[in-house]
Structure formats: structure tokens, C-alpha cells
Amino acid sequence: MNARPFLHGPETEALIEALWLGQYGHSRLVEKFEHDIAEFLGVPDMVAVASGTDALHIALLAAEVGPGDEVVVPSQTYCATVQAILATGAQPRFIEINPATLCVEADDVLAAVTPATRVVLPVLYGGRAVDLSALTEVLDSRRITVIEDAAHAFGSVCGDKLVGARREALTCFSFGPIKNLTCGQGGGIVPRTREEAGRLRTLRALGIADSQRQRAQTTTYAVQQYGLRATMSALNAAIGRVQLRYFDAVAALRKSLWQSYADGLSGIGGVEVVDVDVARSVPFNCVVRLVHRDAAFHALRSRGIGVGVHYPPNHLQPAFARWRRSLPVTEESDRQIMSLPFHPAMSSEDVQRVVAAVRETALEAGTCAS
Ligand SMILES: Cc1ncc(COP(=O)(O)O)c(C=O)c1O
Structure with missing residues (x-):
């Protein structure tokens, strides 16, 4: 929208x-x-x-x-x-x-x-x-x-x-x-x-x-x-x-999209949705944490599904190297997080298609039973 x-x-x-x-x-x-x-x-x-x-x-x-x-x-x-x-x-x-x-x-x-x-x-x-x-x-x-x-x-x-x-x-x-x-x-x-x-x-x-x-x-x-x-x-x-x-309609759509992802992805081994507190938030994105993130990222991209990583941590960026320090939680997230396609023009069928593809990547990686 x-x-x-x-x-x-x-x-x-x-x-x-x-x-x-x-x-x-x-x-x-x-x-x-x-x-x-x-x-x-x-x-x-x-x-x-x-x-x-x-x-x-x-x-x-x-x-x-x-x-x-x-x-x-x-x-x-x-x-x-x-x-x-x-x-x-x-x-x-x-x-x-x-x-x-x-x-x-x-x-x-x-x-x-x-x-x-x-x-x-x-x-x-x-x-x-x-x-x-x-x-x-x-x-x-x-x-x-x-x-x-x-x-x-x-x-x-x-x-x-x-x-x-x-x-x-x-x-x-x-x-x-x-x-x-x-x-x-x-x-x-x-x-x-x-x-x-x-x-x-x-x-x-x-x-x-x-x-x-x-x-x-x-x-x-x-x-x-x-x-x-x-x-x-x-x-x-x-x-x-x-x-x-249009904001109220867009907010409701964003909440419902996020909830559809959370429902569809629950129970897939090795895949965890980062909680956004959807009752109180208008979600900007839907982020998952995957043990097999890199393999899933490339597999989904090769199927034309526009996943991304938001964001590579700043303390590891060359321009900010002066302020680098050890941040193990952030660094582990950097290896695991992936943003799923998320915008209010998506339909629930689009969400189901993405969920099915994420499930397939988990099956391929052996993190989830068929
Ligand atoms: C967390 C965060 N802060 C700041 C900005 C900067 O906003 P803008 O792109 O409007 O300059 C963005 C933009 O994506 C953002 O995601």
C-alpha cells in the first residue's frame, strides 16, 4: 500500500x-x-x-x-x-x-x-x-x-x-x-x-x-x-x-502479516522469530534467527525471495573501527539474523510461500524433521 x-x-x-x-x-x-x-x-x-x-x-x-x-x-x-x-x-x-x-x-x-x-x-x-x-x-x-x-x-x-x-x-x-x-x-x-x-x-x-x-x-x-x-x-x-x-489500515496489515509469519514459522526447528511485541508495536520488519542462516539466505535468494540482513553490526564496520570492542551477543546475532520480505502490499499467500520455502531450507539443513 x-x-x-x-x-x-x-x-x-x-x-x-x-x-x-x-x-x-x-x-x-x-x-x-x-x-x-x-x-x-x-x-x-x-x-x-x-x-x-x-x-x-x-x-x-x-x-x-x-x-x-x-x-x-x-x-x-x-x-x-x-x-x-x-x-x-x-x-x-x-x-x-x-x-x-x-x-x-x-x-x-x-x-x-x-x-x-x-x-x-x-x-x-x-x-x-x-x-x-x-x-x-x-x-x-x-x-x-x-x-x-x-x-x-x-x-x-x-x-x-x-x-x-x-x-x-x-x-x-x-x-x-x-x-x-x-x-x-x-x-x-x-x-x-x-x-x-x-x-x-x-x-x-x-x-x-x-x-x-x-x-x-x-x-x-x-x-x-x-x-x-x-x-x-x-x-x-x-x-x-x-x-x-491510511495509517490505521497499514498498521493493522503490518501486525497481521507479522502474526501470520510467527504462526507459520512456529515449530520449524532451527528457526526462531525475533519477538517484536506485536500487540504494542507496528512492526517494521519480520526478523528470524536461523542456525543455518547463510545457507538459507542463498537458497531463498536463488528462489527469488527477497530476504536481507538488517543490520551488519556497526562496531565491525571499517569506518567505525576506532570504536570497536568485543560484543559477543551482537556478533552471534550477526551470524544468525535474516529479514523476511515484509511490506503491507503482501498477501497471506505470499507469506505462506515464504514460510514453506524457509521450512524447506530447514529440512535441507537438517535442523527440522519432515
Ligand atoms: C534504525 C534507523 N535509524 C535511522 C535511519 C535513517 O533514516 P533515513 O533513511 O530517513 O535518513 C534508518 C533508515 O533506514 C534506520 O533504519
């Missing part, structure tokens, strides 16, 4: 309207998108940016992260999380994950904190919320900000609120092409205060604090500080506003 709505009447009209308006940069449409998302989440405000990577970079800058600072982050994430940290001049301190969820646990986060830690950055892998509220007091006392990478987790729930609706963290979403909510490209940050929202807006607009309305009244503008060119295009906002109308 990701791209299909644009083939039909009102959705096509919304995009054509955005094209007709001719204001493709930051415009009222972007402000409307921000308002719609804030309303959906039940929060006062949301700041739209050009990508999820920009959302993380700008949130880190707003938390005054810079050279000499450390950011505690799982190695098990997309490299974008780490590049956003490096862009500020700070250093990543890679930590382990819980092998059952591929997310960090509060104890591991706390154990990794040093006097140089300025930010703790949990990744809501696969859409699963990470609840660090048990650490709020101790992190606050050390002036450490929690910035959550919720690129996968739009629509998921943490405690009794939607991810992004709790004030304990600065939440960063991606609205990229395959995300739970897509704008084509885009990202968003949920600020904790009005003042923080202002700082984020200045950072995304090249350090210019004046709004477009204010700028229309004067012959000049003031560049107040360092800033990025990271505003969202009105065209992306138009796509996001239409997708939001």
Missing part, C-alpha cells in the same frame, strides 16, 4: 495541489503535516525534517552534543544512527542488545555510561518500544539526554502512550520510503518543550530563527548559529499527509 494510494482520486489531487502551489521547499503544507502528526501522537508539536538521519543529527545538536562527548548506542542499528553521532564530532560507545528483541536493556545502558556520556540513544529495532524510564532519575542527575531512534517505530506504543508521546526522550522518526509511515523521504523530531522546538527549527533552517511569516515582513534575516539545510519539502509533506489517512 505504500505507493498505491497515489494512483487514486483524492490522493493524486493532494499531490497535484502541492505541485500546483509551486512552493516545493518549506511551506504551509509542511506546517500542516507537522500539525497532523502532533495531533496523531497527542503531543503539542512535531518538527519535520528532510530525513531520519537529519532528525538524529539535529536532535543531537539540540542536546549540545559535540567533540569530546560520548553517545551510548547499540551496534545493532542502521549505520545512519552512527553517522549522525559522528557528524556532531562526538563518539559512539557501542553496547550489547538483548538477543531475543535486538534492543538494548536498561542495565547495559547504565553500565556503559561514563563521565563523557552526554546522550543515551536507544534504537527501537523493528518497531519495538524501549522503555528506559527506570533510568530517568539517574540520567537526569548526570545531565544525560535520552534521544530515541524511532525510525522503525511510528505508531508503536510504550507504556500507555504512543512512542513519541512521552516527555522522557527526544524522539526521532524516519518517514523514508519503506517506513511505517512514509513521506517518500523525510523525518521528524518530537520536542519536549516549546523552547526545544524553537532550537530544532533553527537548526534545520541553516541557523535562521525567523519564521517565513516574519521574513516576509522585513528586508533581512538573522543567522543566529550553526545550522543545517534540513527542511522537509512540501512534496514530501503532501505524501505524508495522505499516507497518514
